[in-house]
Amino acid sequence: MELGQAIRQTGAVRSFTAEAVDDATLAAVLDDARFAPSGGNRQGWRVVVVEDASIRRQLAEAMQPVWNEYVAESATGKTPFNVVDAAPHQLDSGRAAAPVPNPLLDGIADIPVVLVVAADLAKVAMMDKDLDRAALTGGASIYPFCWNLLLAARSRGLGGVMTTFLSRAEPVIAPVLGLPSTYALAATIFLGHPVHQPTKLKRAGVAEFTTVDRFDGPAFGIAADG
Secondary structure, eight states: OOHHHHHHTOOBOOOBOSOOOOHHHHHHHHHHHTTOOOGGGOOOEEEEEOOOHHHHHHHHHHHHHHHHHHHHHHTTTSOTTOSSSOOHHHHOTTSOOOOOOOHHHHTGGGOSEEEEEEEEGGGOOOTTTTSSSOOOGGGGGTHHHHHHHHHHHHTTTOEEEEEOHHHHTHHHHHHHHTOOTTEEEEEEEEEEOBSSOOOOOOOOOHHHHOBSSSTTSOBOOOSOOO
16 A cells, blocks of 8 residues: 555454454564664564464453443543543442443454564663653554554555553463563554455544644644645
């Protein structure tokens, strides 16, 4: 695909056909994705291709309570798990959220490709680790790789979605995956042949998120985007 088209037409895909993704195609996707930038070119990502049905079920079981919490917090009108303005449900840590169906988790055994991406924290420069807020910058060395995976999959007619629910369940699932103690779970990525490939994505225009000189400066105005 032409680069601009791939960027504008790679939306989240959560429903897949029964068609398998062969190992050669997945290897080619990973081979393209590895050229993502990372701090110091240390390439601190590690990937597990989860094929075992039992392990897949355990991933789903670990993510289900997180999904339940996410839905419960969304219902309050706040962004779930944000670190600035916690939802009332999040503050009530003793209350379990009601179970909510999730087709990805319910059907995880049949998803063509399930990838778990981890970050080797010894290879990630966490520039904001000492600030009085949650650290964020370390993701810059890992998530470009995850996005490259989705773009590389899209270029081959596949679709996918990246989730981070498993990270909240890291203490539970780490032994199942053999996660080293100095690694962190960054994402779970589902790939396959899409039931529907989204091509018209809705996003805010450039002037809505870009200002000049300061964050409270005037909007950077250009022609309207698609």
